Amino acid sequence: MIWKFFKEYRLWYSLYAIMSALYFLMFYLYRLPLSYFINSLILNLTLLILVTIWQYHKFKQKLNILHHFIYVEELKELRSPSERSYQDLIAKLKDKESEESFAAKAEMEEWQSLIKMWSHQMKVPISALSLMAQTDHLESNEVQQQLMKLQNYLDSLLTYMKFSQNKDDFRFEEVSVSSLIREIIKKYRITFLAKNLSVTIQGDWLLKTDKKWLSFALSQVLDNAIKYSKNNGSIDILITDSSITVADKGIGILDEDLPRLFEEGFTGYNGHKHQKATGLGLYMTKKILENLNLTIEISSQIDKGTDVIISKTTKDNDDKP
Structure with a gap:
């Protein structure tokens, strides 16, 4: 001393x-x-x-x-100007530490809630597969459909983890939107057949974009269209040189849910009723499309269907004299 x-x-x-x-x-x-x-x-x-x-x-x-000392108030006995300055600095550091601790705790609770939700969803196809195995009713199409659900849930979880870590691995190249959508439909063919859904694709768009991330965004849109379409329904896809429209004739979305569809964790009435939504698909889709300089809009009517429009971001960057 x-x-x-x-x-x-x-x-x-x-x-x-x-x-x-x-x-x-x-x-x-x-x-x-x-x-x-x-x-x-x-x-x-x-x-x-x-x-x-x-x-x-x-x-x-x-x-x-x-x-x-534990609390900054205990330092009040130190009265010199420099010591007062140190007290202010310590107070700011402790406030910042508290904020970071609170944010970390909130993030941890969010992840725990997310994992619980995903685990609950994955139990459904697992239970279905288990029941089929126990009753020896292992139909090929039904097994593939349940396995596809599991794969989609895992892919979405991994994508969300990567997305939440802000990893920018975009690689832009010229992509045929029509060909990309056909690949996605081929991936979901079992689900289309299970609900006897028909799909039409018109037009094409040679878009300079990241194929992997655009594929994920379109997969989320098509997955929702399939989920909420009625049996024997149809999905129409119209592609122009500046937009993609995915229209289904499904159960539709409530008007009060439309403004919140892109909020993180929001599932809405359909998600609660049918227990098919994590509340992250459209949230990630919007964020990814924004990074790809694209926008997404949704319009819907109950029992008439939903239209999803993905288009170029309009930029008014022209300088005016």
Whole structure:
């Protein structure tokens, strides 16, 4: 503790020693009586010792406070301007730490809720497969359909994890939207057949974009169209050189749910009723499309169907004179 004290105030003690040496040199050079210098030195040293004892006591108290304080209010005994500045800095750091801790806790709770929700959804196809195995009714199409559901849930979870970590791995290339949609439909063919859905595709769009991420976004849109389509229904896809429209004739979406469809975690009435939504598909779709300079709009009517329109982002960047 003593060594720390002298290390803290070494500049002042060094200055005192230098000043004393200079005064001695002046007395010596001008042949002044050294007894005056010695008496002055003794008096100054006495004062210095007393001040040192008092200052050391304050220094020791300050270190004890700093070593054991928990709340910033405990530092109020430190009153010098620099110590007040340190208090303000510590308060800001503790506030920032509290905010980060709260954010981390909220994120952890969100992930726990998400995992529980995904686990609950994955139990449905697993239970279906288990029941088919127990009853020896392992129909090929039904097994493939349940396995596809599991794969889609896992793909969505992994994509969300990657998406939430803000990993920008976009690679733009020229993509035929019509060919990409046909690949996605081929992937979902078992589900189309299970609900006896027909699909029509008109037009094409050679779009410079990231094929993988656009495929994920379109898969989410088509997956929703399939989920909420009625048996023996149809899905019409119209592609122009600036937009993609996916129209189904399914159960539709409530008007009050439309403004919140792209909110993270929002499932809406259909998602609750049919237990088919995680509330993340459209949220991720919108964010991904924004990164691809595309927009998404949804219009719907109950029992008449839903139209999803993906189009180029309009930019009014022309400078006006």
